Amino acid sequence: MFYEIRTYRLKNGTIPQYLKVVEEEGIEIQKSHLGTLVGYFFSEIGTINEIIHIWAFASLDDREARRQRLLADPRWQAFLPKIRDLIEVAENKIMKPANFSPRSEAH
Numbered sequence: 001m002f003y004e005i006r007t008y009r010l011k012n013g014t015i016p017q018y019l020k021v022v023e024e025e026g027i028e029i030q031k032s033h034l035g036t037l038v039g040y041f042f043s044e045i046g047t048i049n050e051i052i053h054i055w056a057f058a059s060l061d062d063r064e065a066r067r068q069r070l071l072a073d074p075r076w077q078a079f080l081p082k083i084r085d086l087i088e089v090a091e092n093k094i095m096k097p098a099n100f101s102p103r104s105e106a107h
Helices: 015-034 060-072 072-082
Strands: 003-010 036-042 050-057 087-095
Touching: 003 015, 003 060, 015 036, 015 050, 015 060, 036 060, 050 060, 060 072
Parallel strands: none
Antiparallel strands: 003 050, 003 087, 036 050
């Protein structure tokens, strides 16, 4: 089991716009390819203008295959320009859970 943690720092004041377009258009495209969404968060206290979303994958090969299908989807290609200019900094981590950590099941 692997978790992909994507962290975006958005341009100041654009969290509502970003969340609206993701909710209305992007999230269902992502879920149809990526599978298990563990959580989608925005900052309330601390680092401002931050979005974090976490996805679970059975393996790194599973993640790679799912990401490739997402990137090839014309709906995703049409969606990306709607959020690309809102993101100032993007960071991506792949994490493994400790043996005692609760886990989300990857599908």
